[in-house]
Amino acid sequence: MWQLLQIELFKIFKRPRTYISFAAIAALVGIIQFGLKLDGNMYIEFMLRDLSASFSIEGNILNGYLVCYIILQLLLVHVPLLITLIAADLISGEANMGTLRLLLTKPVSRTEIILAKFLAASIYTIMLLMFMAILALFVSMAIFGTDDMLNLKSGYVVQLKSSDIFWRYVCAFGFAALAMLTVASLGFFLSIFAENSIGPIVATMSIIVVFTILSTLDIPIFNKIKPYLFTTQMIGWKGFFDVKVNAENEAIVGSIQNVGRVLQAAGILVLHIVGLLVASIVVFKKKDVLS
Amino acid sequence: MLPVIKVTNLSKHFKDIVAVDNLSFTVNPGDVYGFLGQNGAGKSTTIRMLLSLVKPTEGRIEIFEMDLFTHQKEILRQAGAVIEKPDVYKYLTALENIQLFSKISGGAKLTRSQLLDQLAVVGLQDRASSKVKTFSQGMKQRLGIAIALVHDPKLIILDEPTNGLDPQGIADVRNLILRLSKELGKTVVVSSHLLSEIQLIANRLLIINKGKKLVEGNASELFDPAETLVELETLDNEKAIQQLQQSPWSSHLQPARQNTIVLKMDKADIPTFHLELVQMQIPVLSFQPRHSLEDYFLQLTTSNEHVAAIAN
Numbered sequence: 311m312w313q314l315l316q317i318e319l320f321k322i323f324k325r326p327r328t329y330i331s332f333a334a335i336a337a338l339v340g341i342i343q344f345g346l347k348l349d350g351n352m353y354i355e356f357m358l359r360d361l362s363a364s365f366s367i368e369g370n371i372l373n374g375y376l377v378c379y380i381i382l383q384l385l386l387v388h389v390p391l392l393i394t395l396i397a398a399d400l401i402s403g404e405a406n407m408g409t410l411r412l413l414l415t416k417p418v419s420r421t422e423i424i425l426a427k428f429l430a431a432s433i434y435t436i437m438l439l440m441f442m443a444i445l446a447l448f449v450s451m452a453i454f455g456t457d458d459m460l461n462l463k464s465g466y467v468v469q470l471k472s473s474d475i476f477w478r479y480v481c482a483f484g485f486a487a488l489a490m491l492t493v494a495s496l497g498f499f500l501s502i503f504a505e506n507s508i509g510p511i512v513a514t515m516s517i518i519v520v521f522t523i524l525s526t527l528d529i530p531i532f533n534k535i536k537p538y539l540f541t542t543q544m545i546g547w548k549g550f551f552d553v554k555v556n557a558e559n560e561a562i563v564g565s566i567q568n569v570g571r572v573l574q575a576a577g578i579l580v581l582h583i584v585g586l587l588v589a590s591i592v593v594f595k596k597k598d599v600l601s
Numbered sequence: 602m603l604p605v606i607k608v609t610n611l612s613k614h615f616k617d618i619v620a621v622d623n624l625s626f627t628v629n630p631g632d633v634y635g636f637l638g639q640n641g642a643g644k645s646t647t648i649r650m651l652l653s654l655v656k657p658t659e660g661r662i663e664i665f666e667m668d669l670f671t672h673q674k675e676i677l678r679q680a681g682a683v684i685e686k687p688d689v690y691k692y693l694t695a696l697e698n699i700q701l702f703s704k705i706s707g708g709a710k711l712t713r714s715q716l717l718d719q720l721a722v723v724g725l726q727d728r729a730s731s732k733v734k735t736f737s738q739g740m741k742q743r744l745g746i747a748i749a750l751v752h753d754p755k756l757i758i759l760d761e762p763t764n765g766l767d768p769q770g771i772a773d774v775r776n777l778i779l780r781l782s783k784e785l786g787k788t789v790v791v792s793s794h795l796l797s798e799i800q801l802i803a804n805r806l807l808i809i810n811k812g813k814k815l816v817e818g819n820a821s822e823l824f825d826p827a828e829t830l831v832e833l834e835t836l837d838n839e840k841a842i843q844q845l846q847q848s849p850w851s852s853h854l855q856p857a858r859q860n861t862i863v864l865k866m867d868k869a870d871i872p873t874f875h876l877e878l879v880q881m882q883i884p885v886l887s888f889q890p891r892h893s894l895e896d897y898f899l900q901l902t903t904s905n906e907h908v909a910a911i912a913n
Contacts, residue, residue, distance in 0.1 A: 408688025417677040599654040
């Protein structure tokens with residue numbers, strides 16, 4: 311199994327297309343950081359236009375923590391596409407190349423192949439998120455410095471102490487990893503049915519788009535299914551930046567407003583991952599390899 | 602002698618299509634077992650079932666006296682295969698490809714120099730560091746064979762191994778198969794749609810058509826010289842038939858076919874027959890000896906090829 315995993319990782323990281331995702335993330339994060347460095351104050355003034363009439367806000371508002379939050383909000387919607395490019399190619403790409411049949415004539419079980427490929431896709435996904443975390447958080451901290459973070463909500467603002475933020479990002483990136491692994495599982499599952507990469511990539515993205523629209527539509531008939539859609543839960547990472555407040559309306563350090571909600575969202579994502587992985591194993595074990 | 606492969610009542614249905622129909626055969630140790638049939642006869646589906654790529658609808662496959670579906674790993678550890686086009690990872694080098702597959706083939710761990718030796722067996726040692734995307738079809742085929750042999754398997758299954766190869770490549774593969782069998786004692790199952798190709802290497806063969814077994818047996822028996830057909834075309838076939846009917850060769854005459862006279866005889870009698878044709882002053886336009894099995898196989902395969910030729 312370990313041998314298979316090593317081989318799968320070797321194959322993933324030997325392909326130039328793997329690095330497109332890393333390059334795209336680096337470029338996007340860099341562009342946002344460049345833009346905010348040059349014109350960030352205008353952006354902050356615009357964000358705080360309603361509050362500045364009532365409050366006097368001082369300090370390094372546009373700090374690395376806030377920049378990271380902005381980047382995550384913008385990019386976590388698009389990262390699934392980059393994840394899908396690899397995950398949805400893992401079986402279908404091999405079927406297309408004709409290497410799947412060669413692989414299956416070796417003394418390894420189909421379950422082992424699926425698990426090794428899924429683990430490899432998970433490692434790739436986590437590496438991509440870690441890369442994003444380094445660029446979005448650590449590089450932003452180095453460029454913009456650190457201070458308390460203002461988390462703007464509709465109608466109110468949450469001020470997070472600078473000493474109370476880093477762990478939230480660790481948890482947020484952990485949660486984002488779960489969300490992206492769900493996308494990877496979906497792309498991986500669909501790749502079992504196809505003999506070229508395009509089909510499962512398009513199908514995965516189509517499902518994400520449709521589910522995202524359903525998640526955001528405020529129509530009563532869809533409200534019942536919304537909690538079960540993984541797209542509804544994918545933005546659960548924001549829950550780590552919602553804090554409880556004390557009687558003086560101050561943020562309680564180390565608190566999360568609705569831990570149950572965040573855990574429920576994570577649980578639903580884990581169920582999706584496990585369900586899709588089990589389905590992948592079952593389908594792949596029954597599949598006739600004719601490619 | 603216990604068979605290496607024992608297939609019993611094997612069938613595969615793809616919805617309404619019967620790809621393999623109640624097929625049974627055995628392959629013995631050391632055999633070069635020729636598996637013949639026209640395109641679409643069910644050869645590849647059968648070979649894929651032997652390698653557990655395709656699940657049979659019915660039937661049983663035993664390899665090395667073990668059931669394939671309960672002892673898949675043990676069996677595949679002792680088998681190597683090239684199925685149709687030998688597709689490998691094009692973005693990797695030949696050495697990386699063979700190294701990668703050697704790790705999961707279940708054989709001993711090989712050093713770089715041992716892997717290079719394996720590539721040398723198929724003449725690719727000089728291209729070990731070249732990416733496979735720069736390889737010709739023949740080179741890919743040879744690399745596929747090297748990968749199939751990397752873990753020193755007892756059983757080698759080759760599905761149409763000469764497809765896309767030039768004459769030299771075909772001869773190289775043929776010699777390699779003979780060497781694997783004769784010098785190294787391997788059991789080889791080789792499929793082809795060309796009888797002439799199989800005839801040169803196989804000691805046993807099976808012909809299938811539309812998924813069903815037509816003929817199975819030892820090549821020496823199936824290619825019995827007494828079963829040689831001679832196709833004769835003369836200036837005046839009617840007159841030639843009359844002359845032959847009055848000669849000792851009348852019992853050898855077979856039903857005429859289009860513009861040819863057909864006689865069945867022992868291969869050893871052909872020179873005498875040739876001389877007597879001259880003595881009878883029969884003006885011969887063409888003289889074509891062919892084994893009856895070849896003739897039978899040709900009839901089987903040409904019907905569709907004619908359709909294809911007309912369509913083109």
